Amino acid sequence: MAAKRFLEQPDSDPDQPNDKRIRTRPSFASVIGEVVMIKSLQNLCSALEPLLRRVVTEEIDRGLRQKFRCLTRSPSLLLDAPAPEPSTLQLMFSKKLSVPIFTGSKIVDQDNNPLQIILVDKRGDYMIPTAPIKVEIVVLDGDFPPADRENWTTQEFNNNIVKERTGKRPLLTGDLNITVRDGIAAVGDIEFTDNSSWIRSRKFRIGVKVAHGSFEGVRIREGMTEPFVVKDHRGELYKKHHPPMLEDEVWRLEKIGKDGAFHKKLASEGVNTVQDFLKLSVIDPGKLRAILGAGMSDKMWEVTIKHGRECLMGNKCYILRGHNYTVMLNPICQLISAVINGQTYNGSRDMSSVTRSYIENLVRQAYAQWWSLEVVDGVYNDIPLLTQGDMVDQYPNHHHHHQSNGNSDHHGSY
Structure with a gap:
């Protein structure tokens, strides 16, 4: 009982349980422990404060950067934001394409070499060597960019990528994922599987862009070729040759269609x-016009003749020999030189009218027996094909008058 009275307080309520009365009065030791613990927590918080501030700051910065990247990927959200400074780095195709382009045919540049991609700095148009960058080859609508403007966003570029028609093979096949090393990359075999007639512009472009996740840094602008038409492969069977070759069939010339009226005539x-x-056309242009008939207008005639003059003649010379003459002609029966009785003639200006007439007759004779002429290698490659005006100048006594119906009463000059 004495122990119980010692623990009880004088003013304690006898109706309260003993355990509660004990907890209401903390011991001296517990008070000292609480003070020590609070002091320790204050010291701990003081020590952690700089670390917590730095972590919070970094998290806020990271969140803002992510938000900014999200906005830049969605230009529509930047209604009032100023446009970013355009990048000066751009992918480019080093040369123009060889056209026309047909489905199923390898795409090459204008020199018949594989396409080449370069990375340039547009401020000086010089090539930029960089670490390897993966790029993708894509097909673009020929109408992009509108008005041929030079600046576009990545989103605009991606929105104008053309995919294959439903149920068709991929529009462009081949080596479409390549790596640019030291600012340059060669494109392997690529070809179209479909023509371009089904899109509104009727034309495609070939574009190149940095592959997603391949490069972290300033934007590298996408590149693209000039717009072009892609024709079905069967059209290649009827295409014209530029330049034409001597042995090409005559319908390879402009305005002369395969199995058409002019071809048959x-x-x-x-x-x-x-x-x-x-x-x-050299020996008797009037006869040639008469063969073609009134269906070939003067304008069409000029187009066909102009195309023919682009012909690569090679280096063959054709020689007609007689007892007192030797006449040398190029592959289209133009006079290179003539030796008459030991006298050499290289043009009409050093000929008398009698000599000129005599040589013209020899040239006609050579034309009539062309397959019996002697053929040798010559060195006249730099001699251009004569235009009709040149032929008039070469033989000034011969005048050429084309009638509108295509008939003529003259022989050409040689």
């Missing part, structure tokens, strides 16, 4: 190749 007269056509 020429074939009926033994004019089967580009060389046949050009020889007759």
Whole structure:
């Protein structure tokens, strides 16, 4: 009982349980412990405060950067934000494409070499060597960018990528994922599987862009070729050759369609190749016009003749020999030189009218027996094909008058 009275307080309520009365009065030791613990927590918080501030700051900065990247990927959200400074780095194709382009045919540049991509700094148009960068080859609508403007966003570029038609093979196949090293990369074999007639612009472009996640840094602008038409492969069977070759069939010339009216008329007269056509245009252009008939207008005639003059003639010379003469001609029956009785003539200006007439007759004779002429290698490659005006100047006594119906009463100059 004495122990119980010692623990009880004088003013304690006898109706309260003993355990509660004990807890209401903490011991001295517990008070000292609480003070020590609070002091320790204050010291701990003081020590952690700089660390917590730094962590919070970093998290806020990271959140803001993510938010900014999200906004830059969505230009529509930047209604009032100023446009970012355009990048000066851009991918480019080093040369123009070889056209026309047909489905199923390898795409090459204008020099018939594989396409080449370069990374340049547009401020000075010089190539930029960088670490390896993966890029993708894509097909673009030929109408992009509008008005041929030079600046576009990545989103605009991606929105104008053309995919294959439903149920078709991928529009562009081949080596479409390549790596740019030291600012340059060669494109392997790529080809179209479909023509371009089904999109509104009727034309495609080939574009190149940095592959997603391949490069972290300033933006590298996408590049693209000039717009072009892609034709079905079967159209290649009917395409014209630029330049034409002597042995090409005559319908390879402009305005002469394969199995068309002009083609059939020429074939009926033994004019089967580009060389046949050009020889007759030199010897007797009036006869050639008459063969083609009124269906070939003067404008069409000029287009065809101009195309024919682009012909690569090679280096063959054709020689007609007689007892007192030697006449040398190029592959389309133009006079290179003539030796008459030991006298050499290289043009009409050093000829008398009698000599000129005599040589013209020899040239006609050579034309008539073309396949019996002696053929040798010559060095006349730099001699251009003569235009009609040149032929008039070469033989000033001969005048050429084309009638609107295509008939003529003259022989050409040689």
